Amino acid sequence: MMNEMKDETQAHPLSHNDYFGEVSSSRFSLLASKDRNFLLSPNGGQKQRKLNTKYNVEGIPCLIILQPYESNKEDGAEIRNGVELIYRYGIQGYPFSKEKLEKLHEAEREKCEKQTLVNLLANQYRDYVLSHAGVTRKVPIVSLVDKTTALYFSAKWCVPCVKFTPKLISIYEKIKQELAEKGKDEDFEIVLISSDRDEASFDSYYSKMPWLALPFKDPEIKNLARHFDVQGIPCLVIIGPDGKTITCHGRNLINLYQENAYPFTNAKVELLEKLVEEEAKDLPRLVYHEGHRHDLNLVSDGNGGGPFICCVCDEQGSCWAYQCLECGYEVHPKCVITVDCVDNNVLL
Numbered sequence: 442m443m444n445e446m447k448d449e450t451q452a453h454p455l456s457h458n459d460y461f462g463e464v465s466s467s468r469f470s471l472l473a474s475k476d477r478n479f480l481l482s483p484n485g486g487q488k489q490r491k492l493n494t495k496y497n498v499e500g501i502p503c504l505i506i507l508q509p510y511e512s513n514k515e516d517g518a519e520i521r522n523g524v525e526l527i528y529r530y531g532i533q534g535y536p537f538s539k540e541k542l543e544k545l546h547e548a549e550r551e552k553c554e555k556q557t558l559v560n561l562l563a564n565q566y567r568d569y570v571l572s573h574a575g576v577t578r579k580v581p582i583v584s585l586v587d588k589t590t591a592l593y594f595s596a597k598w599c600v601p602c603v604k605f606t607p608k609l610i611s612i613y614e615k616i617k618q619e620l621a622e623k624g625k626d627e628d629f630e631i632v633l634i635s636s637d638r639d640e641a642s643f644d645s646y647y648s649k650m651p652w653l654a655l656p657f658k659d660p661e662i663k664n665l666a667r668h669f670d671v672q673g674i675p676c677l678v679i680i681g682p683d684g685k686t687i688t689c690h691g692r693n694l695i696n697l698y699q700e701n702a703y704p705f706t707n708a709k710v711e712l713l714e715k716l717v718e719e720e721a722k723d724l725p726r727l728v729y730h731e732g733h734r735h736d737l738n739l740v741s742d743g744n745g746g747g748p749f750i751c752c753v754c755d756e757q758g759s760c761w762a763y764q765c766l767e768c769g770y771e772v773h774p775k776c777v778i779t780v781d782c783v784d785n786n787v788l789l
């Protein structure tokens with residue numbers, strides 16, 4: 442996700458060439474920007490290109506953190522993923538030294554090992570989540586222990602979220618129904634973790650969802666987003682019955698496998714991948730798709746494919762796809778509407 446960058450340098454252009462000399466004994470960051478040369482001299486265009494090459498800057502924002510002169514000669518003294526670290530640790534990350542980062546990673550590992558659904562969702566003031574059912578409209582978090590629980594990071598202002606929610610509702614209902622029919626001793630639940638900006642939006646968005654929710658603006662919402670490193674929504678994090686994270690890519694799995702994705706475990710995904718591989722054997726190599734003027738080729742990760750956004754349903758896909766070699770148009774095999782051949786006179 443690209444963050445918006447404030448262009449504050451416009452008012453404070455730096456005009457000397459020896460900036461790095463002056464700051465070599467303090468920690469110092471380089472922020473690469475497309476339209477301004479942060480902290481560079483007026484002839485910085487050339488310098489910026491040199492820096493881009495030196496630090497392999499491929500996208501922006503990019504934050505390179507240089508260490509003080511004394512430790513500058515050690516391996517790994519430059520931190521290249523500054524943006525990620527700032528996002529992940531905020532002020533805690535300072536001074537971004539190797540030791541500090543190792544400490545933070547260690548603390549994170551420990552936190553993951555101790556992770557339970559209760560310590561994820563509850564705090565000292567609240568031991569419940571919201572529900573549409575019951576008189577109190579509250580469900581104790583302990584009642585979710587032993588269920589597979591999905592944390593749905595979403596908001597009404599987010600267009601992809603609003604598009605994804607109805608699909609998730611239908612899949613949630615199918616999974617619940619299947620579990621009930623099989624009389625299985627297991628259950629599935631979803632908890633909305635909303636980043637809506639006003640309560641009215643939260644209320645109207647949540648009112649359409651058949652599952653649970655953290656209260657509007659609950660302090661745990663920020664902690665959860667940071668804990669799971671949620672960088673874009675919609676995002677669906679799946680927590681296993683043991684309280685440990687199964688995957689943060691629940692949304693992709695839902696898009697790929699619908700209700701069959703449940704319980705989202707590695708073993709299940711491997712099984713589904715094998716099935717997809719099998720099914721693809723019977724797919725035609727070449728199809729004509731309604732409304733597209735070129736023929737589409739069957740591609741996979743290994744042969745010309747890769748992660749894509751389906752031009753029919755606007756959702757992500759991977760594994761198999763039908764791709765137009767001429768214009769890059771790509772669709773899920775399930776989204777193809779096959780036509781016999783393309784009548785160029787009509788479609789052109």
Ligand SMILES: [Zn+2]
Nearest residue numbers: 751754773776
């Ligand atoms: Zn599609």
Ligand SMILES: [Zn+2]
Nearest residue numbers: 735765767768
């Ligand atoms: Zn095409």
